[in-house]
Amino acid sequence: xxxxxxxxxxxxxxxxxxxxxxxxxxxxxxxxxxxxxxxxxxxxxxxxxxxxxxxxxxxxxxxxxxxxxxxxxxxxxxxxxxxxxxxxxxxxxxxxxxxxxxxxxxxxxxxxxxxxxxxxxxxxxxxxxxxxxxxxxxxxxxxxxxxxxxxxxxxxxxxxxxxxxxxxxxxxxxxxxxxxxxxxxxxxxxxxxxxxxxxxxxxxxxxxxxxxxxxxxxxxxxxxxxxxxxxxxxxxxxxxxxxxxxxxxxxxxxxxxxxxxxxxxxxxxxxxxxxxxxxxxxxxxxxxxxxxxxxxxxxxxxxxxxxxxxxxxxxxx
Numbered sequence: 001x002x003x004x005x006x007x008x009x010x011x012x013x014x015x016x017x018x019x020x021x022x023x024x025x026x027x028x029x030x031x032x033x034x035x036x037x038x039x040x041x042x043x044x045x046x047x048x049x050x051x052x053x054x055x056x057x058x059x060x061x062x063x064x065x066x067x068x069x070x071x072x073x074x075x076x077x078x079x080x081x082x083x084x085x086x087x088x089x090x091x092x093x094x095x096x097x098x099x100x101x102x103x104x105x106x107x108x109x110x111x112x113x114x115x116x117x118x119x120x121x122x123x124x125x126x127x128x129x130x131x132x133x134x135x136x137x138x139x140x141x142x143x144x145x146x147x148x149x150x151x152x153x154x155x156x157x158x159x160x161x162x163x164x165x166x167x168x169x170x171x172x173x174x175x176x177x178x179x180x181x182x183x184x185x186x187x188x189x190x191x192x193x194x195x196x197x198x199x200x201x202x203x204x205x206x207x208x209x210x211x212x213x214x215x216x217x218x219x220x221x222x223x224x225x226x227x228x229x230x231x232x233x234x235x236x237x238x239x240x241x242x243x244x245x246x247x248x249x250x251x252x253x254x255x256x257x258x259x260x261x262x263x264x265x266x267x268x269x270x271x272x273x274x275x276x277x278x279x280x281x282x283x284x285x286x287x288x289x290x291x292x293x294x295x296x297x298x299x300x301x302x303x304x305x306x307x308x309x310x311x312x313x314x315x316x317x
Contacts, residue, residue, distance in 0.1 A: 021316075022066065022075040022114065023309030025302070026050070026082040026106075027123065028097025031062055032302065033069040036309035040134040044069050045305070054100045063113055070114070078110055078118045079312030081126030081304045088120050088168030119315045122169060123147070125162050126307030127298075128155030131261045133310045135300040140259035144251055145303075146173055146244070147264035148273070152194040155307075156255060162311070163255070171251075174198070178246040196243035199266045206236035223269035237269065238276045245280030252290045263298030270297075 020043060025032040027050065034045035046069050051061045083095040091107025111118045121129075128137070128145025137143040141160060147153045152174030156163040163170050174194035175187050182191025183201075195201055199219030206222055207213050211232035226233035248260055260281075267273060278295050285291050300306065 020073060020075050021309050021312035022070060022078045023305045023307075023312065024062070024066070024078065024080045024110070025123065025126065025305040025308055026062070026080065026093075026095070026098070027304075028083060028095060031065060032305050033065050034302070034305050034309065035069060035073055035075060036306065036312075038313060040306055040310070042302070042306070044071070044073075045302070050098060052100075055102075055104055058098060058100045059104075059106075059109055062110075066110070066113060075114065075116060075312075077116050077312040077316045078114055079126075079308040079310065079315070080106065080110065080118065080120045081123045081308035081311075082106070082120065084122050084169060086120060086122060086168065088122075088164070091118070091120055093120070117312075117315055119311045120168075121162070121164075121308065121311050122153070122155065123304050124153035124171060124173075125155035125164065125168075126304045126311065127153070127263060128157050128171075128261070128303075129162055129307030129310045130300055130303030130305065131263070131298055131307075132157045132160075133306055135303055135306075136261045136296050136298055137259050140294075142255070142257050143259040143261055144171070144173070144248065144257050145298075146248075146260065146262045148197055148199070148240075148244070148262060148266040149264035150200055151198050152244075152247075153264075156251070156257075158255060173247045173251060176247040176250055178243050178250075193243045193247040197240035197247075197266075202236045202240045202266075205239060206232050209235070211236070219266050219269070223266075223272050226269070226272040234272070237272050240266075241273060241276035242280050244277050245284055248277075248281055248293070248295070249284045249290065252285070252293055253287060256289060257293060260293060260295040261298050262295065263300075263303060267297055 020035045032047035035043040086093040131137040154171045154173035156171040175192045179191030183195045185192040
C-alpha cells in the first residue's frame with residue numbers, strides 16, 4: 001500500500017493521546033470508521049449506511065462519519081480499506097457496488113479532510129490483515145484470508161506483510177479459475193471460484209436443481225435448510241466448498257501457506273460450509289508442505305476496519 005501524502009509530525013495531544021490512527025472500511029452496504037491504538041484496541045467506532053447518490057453525496061456522508069468518530073482527536077495516519085477495483089498507487093477507487101464513485105480520488109479527499117498520511121488497500125487485504133493482527137490468524141506468519149459473501153474476495157499475508165502485487169489487487173481468490181469449462185463469471189472468465197461459492201450463486205444453483213424454486217430466498221435460508229439436512233441445499237454448499245478448496249490449494253501450493261481464515265456472511269453457515277471445505281482441502285492437499293494447512297473461521301466482526309488501521313500503522317513505522 002502506498003502512502004499518498006507527506007509525513008506529518010505526531011500531534012502534541014488529543015483525548016486519546018498521540019497514539020491512534022483512523023481506520024476506514026468502505027463497502028456498498030455500509031461505511032465504518034474507528035480510532036485504533038497501536039495494539040489493535042478500538043477506542044471509538046461508528047458506521048453508517050452507504051448512500052446511493054452521486055460522488056459528492058457519498059463523500060459528504062463519509063466526511064460526517066469521520067468527523068464524528070475522531071471528535072477532538074487528531075489521528076497520526078489514516079488507513080482505508082475499500083471494495084474494488086482500485087488504484088492504490090494513485091489513490092483512486094471505482095467500487096462496483098458504489099456507482100457514484102468512478103476513479104474517485106478518495107485518498108486525496110480524505111488527506112485534505114484529516115491532514116495526515118493516508119493509505120489505501122483492497123478490502124480483502126484489510127480483512128486478512130485484521131485477522132492476522134488480532135483475530136484467527138494472529139499466531140500465523142503466513143495466511144490467506146477469504147471473504148465469502150455476495151462475492152468471494154481475499155488477501156494474503158506473507159511473513160507478516162501483505163502481498164499486494166504491482167497494482168495492489170493481488171489475491172483475488174474469487175477469480176481463480178477452478179473449471180475452465182464452467183459457468184460464466186461476472187469478471188468475464190469462466191468457472192471462477194466465485195461462480196460456485198458466493199452466496200447468490202449457491203442459491204441460484206440450488207434453485208435450478210429444485211430447491212425452493214421461484215421463492216425469494218438468500219444464502220441464510222439455504223444454510224438453514226442445509227443444517228436441517230435438505231439434500232439440495234447440502235449439495236449446493238458442497239459444490240461451493242469444493243470450489244473454495246480448489247482455490248485454496250491452488251494458492252497454497254503457489255505461496256506456501258500455513259493458515260486460511262474464512263469470513264463473510266456465508267461463513268456464518270458454520271459447519272454446513274466448513275465441514276465440506278475442510279474435507280475437500282484434505283482430499284486435494286497431497287503435497288507434503290500443504291497437508292497440514294489449517295482452515296479456520298474468522299474471529300472478528302470488524303476485521304476489515306482493523307486491517308485498514310494496521311496498514312496505517314505500518315505506513316508510519
